[in-house]
Amino acid sequence: MTFRQFAFNNVLRNKRMYIAYFLSSMFTVMVFFTFAIFAYHPAFSGGEVNDTARFGMGVAGGIIYVFSFFFVLYSMSSFLQSRKKEFGLLMMLGASNKQVRWMVFLENILIGFLATVSGILAGLVFAKAILLIAENVLIISESLYFYFPTMAIIVTFASFMFLFFCISVFVSIILRTNKLVNLIKGDKQSKGEPKASVILSVLAAMLLLVGYGTALYVKGVQVVFALIPVVIVVTLGTYLLFTQLSVYVVRRLKSNKPIFWRKTNMLLFSDLSFRMKDNARTFFMVAIISTVAFSAIGSLYGFQSYLTKGIQEVNPYTFTYSPWGGDSEEVTKKDISDFNAILKEENIDAEMESMELTYFETPEKDRNVMIVRASDYNRFATLIGATELDLKENEAIVVEQSGAILMDGTKASEVLMKSSVLLENGQEIQPSRVIESEVLLEINGYYVVHDQVYDKLGTPVRSEINVAWKAKEGQHDQVLQAGKKLSEQLEYKAFSVDYTLYEINKAYGPILFIGLFIGIVFFVSAGSFLYFRLFTDLEGEKRKFRSIAKIGLTQPELKKVVNRQVAILFFLPIVVALIHGAVALTALSRLFDYNLTVESSIVLGSFAFIQIIYFIVVRFFYVKQVNRSIM
Amino acid sequence: MLKLSKVSKIYEGKVAYRALTDINFEIEKGEFVAIMGPSGSGKTTLLNIISTNDQPTTGEVEIDGNNPHKLNKNALAKFRRNELGFIFQDFNLMHTLTVEENIVLPLTLDGARVKDMKEKAKRLANSLGIESIMKKRIYEISGGQAQRVAIARAMIHEPKLLLADEPTGNLDSKASKDVMGMLVSINEKERTSLLMVTHDPQAASYSDRVVFIRDGKLHSEIHRGESRQAFFQKIIDMLSLMGGDGNDFSSVRI
Numbered sequence A: 001m002t003f004r005q006f007a008f009n010n011v012l013r014n015k016r017m018y019i020a021y022f023l024s025s026m027f028t029v030m031v032f033f034t035f036a037i038f039a040y041h042p043a044f045s046g047g048e049v050n051d052t053a054r055f056g057m058g059v060a061g062g063i064i065y066v067f068s069f070f071f072v073l074y075s076m077s078s079f080l081q082s083r084k085k086e087f088g089l090l091m092m093l094g095a096s097n098k099q100v101r102w103m104v105f106l107e108n109i110l111i112g113f114l115a116t117v118s119g120i121l122a123g124l125v126f127a128k129a130i131l132l133i134a135e136n137v138l139i140i141s142e143s144l145y146f147y148f149p150t151m152a153i154i155v156t157f158a159s160f161m162f163l164f165f166c167i168s169v170f171v172s173i174i175l176r177t178n179k180l181v182n183l184i185k186g187d188k189q190s191k192g193e194p195k196a197s198v199i200l201s202v203l204a205a206m207l208l209l210v211g212y213g214t215a216l217y218v219k220g221v222q223v224v225f226a227l228i229p230v231v232i233v234v235t236l237g238t239y240l241l242f243t244q245l246s247v248y249v250v251r252r253l254k255s256n257k258p259i260f261w262r263k264t265n266m267l268l269f270s271d272l273s274f275r276m277k278d279n280a281r282t283f284f285m286v287a288i289i290s291t292v293a294f295s296a297i298g299s300l301y302g303f304q305s306y307l308t309k310g311i312q313e314v315n316p317y318t319f320t321y322s323p324w325g326g327d328s329e330e331v332t333k334k335d336i337s338d339f340n341a342i343l344k345e346e347n348i349d350a351e352m353e354s355m356e357l358t359y360f361e362t363p364e365k366d367r368n369v370m371i372v373r374a375s376d377y378n379r380f381a382t383l384i385g386a387t388e389l390d391l392k393e394n395e396a397i398v399v400e401q402s403g404a405i406l407m408d409g410t411k412a413s414e415v416l417m418k419s420s421v422l423l424e425n426g427q428e429i430q431p432s433r434v435i436e437s438e439v440l441l442e443i444n445g446y447y448v449v450h451d452q453v454y455d456k457l458g459t460p461v462r463s464e465i466n467v468a469w470k471a472k473e474g475q476h477d478q479v480l481q482a483g484k485k486l487s488e489q490l491e492y493k494a495f496s497v498d499y500t501l502y503e504i505n506k507a508y509g510p511i512l513f514i515g516l517f518i519g520i521v522f523f524v525s526a527g528s529f530l531y532f533r534l535f536t537d538l539e540g541e542k543r544k545f546r547s548i549a550k551i552g553l554t555q556p557e558l559k560k561v562v563n564r565q566v567a568i569l570f571f572l573p574i575v576v577a578l579i580h581g582a583v584a585l586t587a588l589s590r591l592f593d594y595n596l597t598v599e600s601s602i603v604l605g606s607f608a609f610i611q612i613i614y615f616i617v618v619r620f621f622y623v624k625q626v627n628r629s630i631m
Numbered sequence B: 001m002l003k004l005s006k007v008s009k010i011y012e013g014k015v016a017y018r019a020l021t022d023i024n025f026e027i028e029k030g031e032f033v034a035i036m037g038p039s040g041s042g043k044t045t046l047l048n049i050i051s052t053n054d055q056p057t058t059g060e061v062e063i064d065g066n067n068p069h070k071l072n073k074n075a076l077a078k079f080r081r082n083e084l085g086f087i088f089q090d091f092n093l094m095h096t097l098t099v100e101e102n103i104v105l106p107l108t109l110d111g112a113r114v115k116d117m118k119e120k121a122k123r124l125a126n127s128l129g130i131e132s133i134m135k136k137r138i139y140e141i142s143g144g145q146a147q148r149v150a151i152a153r154a155m156i157h158e159p160k161l162l163l164a165d166e167p168t169g170n171l172d173s174k175a176s177k178d179v180m181g182m183l184v185s186i187n188e189k190e191r192t193s194l195l196m197v198t199h200d201p202q203a204a205s206y207s208d209r210v211v212f213i214r215d216g217k218l219h220s221e222i223h224r225g226e227s228r229q230a231f232f233q234k235i236i237d238m239l240s241l242m243g244g245d246g247n248d249f250s251s252v253r254i
Helices: A003-012 A015-039 A051-081 A084-092 A097-137 A150-174 A180-188 A198-217 A222-255 A265-274 A276-314 A329-345 A374-384 A412-418 A451-455 A476-489 A497-536 A538-551 A555-592 A597-630 B043-050 B073-083 B099-109 B114-128 B143-155 B173-190 B228-242
Strands: A319-321 A350-361 A368-373 A396-400 A431-436 A446-449 A462-471 A494-496 B002-011 B017-027 B032-036 B058-063 B084-087 B161-165 B193-197 B209-214 B217-223
Touching: A003 A015, A003 A097, A015 A051, A015 A097, A015 A150, A015 A497, A051 A150, A051 A497, A084 A097, A097 A150, A198 A222, A198 A555, A222 A265, A222 A276, A222 A555, A265 A276, A265 A538, A265 A555, A265 B099, A276 A497, A276 A555, A276 A597, A319 A329, A319 A476, A329 A350, A329 A462, A329 A476, A350 A374, A368 A374, A368 A451, A374 A446, A374 A451, A374 A462, A396 A412, A412 A431, A446 A451, A476 A494, A476 A497, A494 A497, A497 A538, A497 A555, A497 A597, A538 A597, A538 B073, A538 B099, A555 A597, A555 B073, B002 B043, B017 B043, B017 B217, B032 B043, B032 B173, B032 B228, B043 B058, B043 B161, B043 B193, B073 B084, B084 B143, B099 B114, B099 B143, B114 B143, B114 B173, B143 B173, B161 B173, B173 B193, B209 B228, B217 B228
Parallel strands: A368 A446, A396 A431, B032 B193, B032 B209, B084 B161, B161 B193
Antiparallel strands: A319 A462, A319 A494, A350 A368, A350 A462, A396 A446, B002 B017, B002 B058, B209 B217
16 A cells, blocks of 8 residues: 555545535535536627626636635635544654645545536536526526536636645645644644633624624715725624634633533533634634625615616606607607507507696796696506595695605605695695605606696696506516617607616626625535534534433433534524624615615525524434434 | 343344343342453443443343333433443543533533532542542543542432443553542442442452353352452452453462
8 A cells, every 4th residue: 555545545435524525625616617607608708798797707706716715725624623633643653744744635636636526517417507597687688508618617627626736735734733642632622712801802892883883874975985994893893702702701601600500501611612712713704704695695686676676666657758858749749659659569558648747936936846737647647556636626735756866855845845836816825735656757746736726827837748658467578679669769758667677687687696696605605614613523522422421311401402502603603694784784775875674684584594494404414413323 | 229130132133142141130239249251241231231321122120129221211311310320431521521510510410509519529529539620621630530530420419329331441550449449438438339340350359249241141259258359369260260361370379
């Protein structure tokens, strides 16, 4: 047996031990490869996707690659951690430092090679699925058919062989093999608790409070300036939270005998403090990575809904037509008949209403205000199924749309309620109430008056025609086609909600997809950090529970300890990340002054839900493993 | 106190293996019994059955009139914790806990009061001579100290029956003597019944009675007379008779 054979057999005959490290490396390769399949798809080499999108994908690929590097490095070092005793044994048998390093290097190269190859194969299997998803999220005219991704394979293979080579060299250099006795005692010796100082613990709480406070206090453009300082302060605060504050809390709990010596608490806390150094590092990393994932996905989703929902809310009609200010009556007439012709061409079943929007001078003579005849209003309201207004004579109602107003300031209704409707005979009618309605779009709000009152208003200062169509449900495709034709023929005079949304989504699709992809990669790897943390210590845990079981530990007691242990590991960092994410998204909503509560709840809620499922699954297997060792 | 009647154990498998055959055996309250026998004779199987870690295939085990094998799993765990004390060859201490915490662990699981636990631990530590290392971690203490900690942990519940599996197996002769001396004094003071499995004739000579088993059957037993030295000699003789390695150094009678 040569030394090389020894190193290779070490891996090949010891599959169970290496499987976790192998799988996580494979997973990383697979993620990168699927992304590469997507990025190198022939459909993108045409003119459909512009250079910006391709540049975006390049950047995203780079991020995934750099992240893979750290992820593999971390998996590697936690894997080596659990093999300390083995290295100790080898060195006791006379292996030199150099030889142990050479062995680690060879093993790594072998695992790296196998992981790269199998990651690419697994990626090929999932390729079709990812392309289908991409096709649905992105709005592209060409379909993302399956192709044989030669380029993606070459790029992935080359970059990951390079990555594993670097990591193998790197790890074998930093591998600490200084004291034989420490290696052999390996898992019995605690790496100790990081030093916990009261000052730093208080500082941790302060930093977090200041960070949160600032993030929640700033508004509008200030958010952009506050972003970087807040991120730095909160990151530092999180680090101290896990390395200082949590150590401090556990210490206090440990020194409090009535709590620490209560039933299974001793088993739980002693373990927590025993692995504090490793735990703190994992907690910090998982919290930060998850925060990045939550905030990235949350902001992308929120931004999209900000763009689309706002438009949808203020445009209840399928199509609207409003002429340029200078258009003559003939042009308008021709436009409208063209409009109807296009709708007919596309077989769209739509109802049409038109009216003159008339503006009058206010009693204060400082500006013009729109006044609408009640019957006109009601015709439009019927079209979109909104409530009709029943006005008494001599009554005026203020109508506004809060959705149409993005910036805050004095609300349109307040101004209008103070003012009044001036009739030609000098009489003034005070508005009676304010209602919210999307029937007509006017940023400054308007009055609706009884038909008889309207007739007494005199001649308007200016007037323009407003035509609206409402198509029946279920004609989405035709409406999109018509929208496209209309925007080509009538340009900005015609407006189709569905087509505008389609255009926005199309431009936004790739960004959303890449963002989602990276976010999910981050979140999944946060999950596997936790998995590593848990299963690196599995052997030790098994031994521990085996020895207590001999003295007598009931099943419920065992379950209780394991449950809490896994729960702390899984939920402490995620809860911190969720809070970070919620604060970040609140700050984002302050930036746009747009309510993101629903969007952030959906994003954060679904991540929390996934984490709970993950927790239940992992706990099931973990308890099973521990139980089996006791039997 | 402890009564085994017609206990047999058969390990199922491709080839069924009979580890114990019709063992009948009794221990009185306050008695100290050692079980000896060559490797593979079924000593550990017997201890596992008595300690309720393993089920007998046929036969009955009675501890203080109860058959623990009829209890369900959780009740059995509680029974082990409250009625039995264990001492292992590899100490079986938890290295995440300090010495003191290891000692009180069985009591904390039962939710005892902190003051009581501290008091009991202190008393035991005093009598076992480990009060100076109470705050240390397990990897910081020696084997002899670790076994004394294990004895303290086994005794904290004041169990009816103390079971020891090769308690001196990992210790040098000096530490072995100390540990055995302590077990004897506990046996005498607390009137705790003691059952010990061992290879070590020196350790066995501290007991009141040695039971020899061979090929899963009771072979013979000898009782201690007045002198421990003579008892030790009788044990050596019996081992050599049984074909153990006891005859390597042929005895010189004093």
